[in-house]
Amino acid sequence: MQVVTTIAEVRAVTEGARASGGSVGFVPTMGYLHEGHVSLMAAARRADDLVLASVFVNPLQFGAGEDLAAYPRDLDRDLALAEAAGVDVVFAPPVEEMYPRPLLTSVAVAEITDRFEGASRPTHFAGVATVVAKLFAIVGPCRAYFGEKDWQQVCVVRRMAADLSLPVDVVACPTDREPDGLARSSRNVYLSVEERAAAPVLHRALRQGAARVEAGERDPAAVEAAMAATVAAEPLVALDYVAAVEAETLASPERLAGAIRLLVAARVGRPRLLDNLGLTVAPKTTPPPGAG
Numbered sequence: 001m002q003v004v005t006t007i008a009e010v011r012a013v014t015e016g017a018r019a020s021g022g023s024v025g026f027v028p029t030m031g032y033l034h035e036g037h038v039s040l041m042a043a044a045r046r047a048d049d050l051v052l053a054s055v056f057v058n059p060l061q062f063g064a065g066e067d068l069a070a071y072p073r074d075l076d077r078d079l080a081l082a083e084a085a086g087v088d089v090v091f092a093p094p095v096e097e098m099y100p101r102p103l104l105t106s107v108a109v110a111e112i113t114d115r116f117e118g119a120s121r122p123t124h125f126a127g128v129a130t131v132v133a134k135l136f137a138i139v140g141p142c143r144a145y146f147g148e149k150d151w152q153q154v155c156v157v158r159r160m161a162a163d164l165s166l167p168v169d170v171v172a173c174p175t176d177r178e179p180d181g182l183a184r185s186s187r188n189v190y191l192s193v194e195e196r197a198a199a200p201v202l203h204r205a206l207r208q209g210a211a212r213v214e215a216g217e218r219d220p221a222a223v224e225a226a227m228a229a230t231v232a233a234e235p236l237v238a239l240d241y242v243a244a245v246e247a248e249t250l251a252s253p254e255r256l257a258g259a260i261r262l263l264v265a266a267r268v269g270r271p272r273l274l275d276n277l278g279l280t281v282a283p284k285t286t287p288p289p290g291a292g
C-alpha cells in the first residue's frame with residue numbers, strides 16, 4: 001500500500017489507473033478507522049480497480065467549541081486497517097496541503113442542510129461540501145463511497161455532485177453496527193462504560209419507530225413520539241432530535257409514504273451520536289367494496 005501526502009501524488013495515481021482503463025474507488029474518512037470505514041473500503045475493493053482512501057480531519061466542518069483538537073487520531077493504526085482492507089493508496093495530507101491559505105470559496109447546499117445536523121451545527125455542511133468537492137476535484141472521475149450512518153451527509157454530497165455535474169458516482173453503503181445495535185463511530189471511544197451501555201437506545205428507538213410504521217402508523221408525529229419516548233427512558237441520553245422524513249429531501253410529509261428515513265441524534269455524555277434507518281412505506285391498498 002502506498003501512502004501519499006500531496007495532491008500531485010493523488011492525481012498521478014488516479015490518472016494512471018484511469019489511463020490504463022481501470023476504475024477508481026474513493027473512500028473519504030477522518031481516520032480513527034473502525035469496521036464501518038472498513039466496510040466502505042471492502043465495497044470499493046469489490047467494485048473498483050484502484051482503491052484510494054483519504055484520512056483527513058477537516059477543520060472546516062468543525063464549529064467553534066466542537067471537538068476538532070480532541071478528535072481521535074491514530075494514523076499508524078489507520079494505515080494497518082486500510083492495508084488489511086485491501087486499500088491501494090492512502091492520501092493523508094497535512095492541513096497546509098489542503099488549505100495552504102484561507103479559502104475564499106465555499107460550497108453551500110441549501111434546503112437539505114437547514115434541519116437536523118445543519119441546525120445543530122450551522123457551519124458543518126458547508127465544511128463537508130467544500131472539502132468533498134475539493135477531494136472530488138483532486139481524485140477525478142471515480143465511485144465515492146459514503147456511509148448511510150451519516151444519512152444527511154449522503155443527501156448533501158449526492159445533491160452537490162449532481163448540481164455541480166461532478167464526474168463522481170456517489171455510492172451509499174449500509175451502517176455497520178456493534179452486535180447490540182450501536183452504530184460504529186469514531187466518537188464511540190469517548191463513551192464511559194455506563195454511557196456505552198446506554199447508547200444502543202438510539203438504535204432501539206429507530207426500531208421502535210419502524211415497528212410503528214410497519215404496524216400501519218402513517219402519521220410522522222406519532223412515529224416521532226414513539227421514538228422520543230424510547231430515548232427518554234434512558235437517563236444518560238439527552239435527545240437532540242428524532243424525525244420521520246422523506247428519504248431524499250429530508251422534508252416532513254403530512255403522511256408517511258414511499259422512501260422514508262427515521263433519524264435520531266442525541267448527546268450521550270460527551271459525544272453527540274447519530275443514527276438512522278430507511279424504510280419503504282408501501283401505499284395502502286384499499287380493499288374493493290365487499291371484500292373480506
Ligand code: AMP
Pocket residue numbers: 028029030031035036037039040145146147148149150173174175176177183184185186
Ligand atoms: P468519518 O471518518 O466519521 O468522517 O466517516 C467516514 C465515512 O465512513 C463516512 O462516509 C461515514 O458515513 C462512514 N461511516 C462512519 N461510520 C460508519 C458505520 N458505522 N457504517 C458505515 N459507514 C460508516
